[in-house]
Amino acid sequence: MDGDRITGFRPISVESGFEARSTAPTTFRFVSFSDPNGTKALVRIVSGPYTDVYVSVDDPGVSFQAGG
Numbered sequence: 001m002d003g004d005r006i007t008g009f010r011p012i013s014v015e016s017g018f019e020a021r022s023t024a025p026t027t028f029r030f031v032s033f034s035d036p037n038g039t040k041a042l043v044r045i046v047s048g049p050y051t052d053v054y055v056s057v058d059d060p061g062v063s064f065q066a067g068g
Contacts, residue, residue: 001054006030006040012053021047025057025064 001007006028022043030040042054043064057064 001028004028006042012050018048018050020045020050021067022055022064024066 025041
């Protein structure tokens with residue numbers, strides 16, 4: 001991450017499903033050759049073993065529910 005821009009990514013595999021608290025989704029710029037105006041909605045995990053990892057809410061296997 002660099003401000004509001006995604007500068008890279010890495011895949012993460014987990015042994016089994018888990019729940020964690022996160023920030024609300026935030027839109028970041030994700031520029032590529034095929035989409036020079038691209039964006040991604042990311043949440044930052046704030047609890048558990050993946051604290052401070054950003055996750056795309058649109059990736060397979062990821063679900064996001066707003067808390068109340």
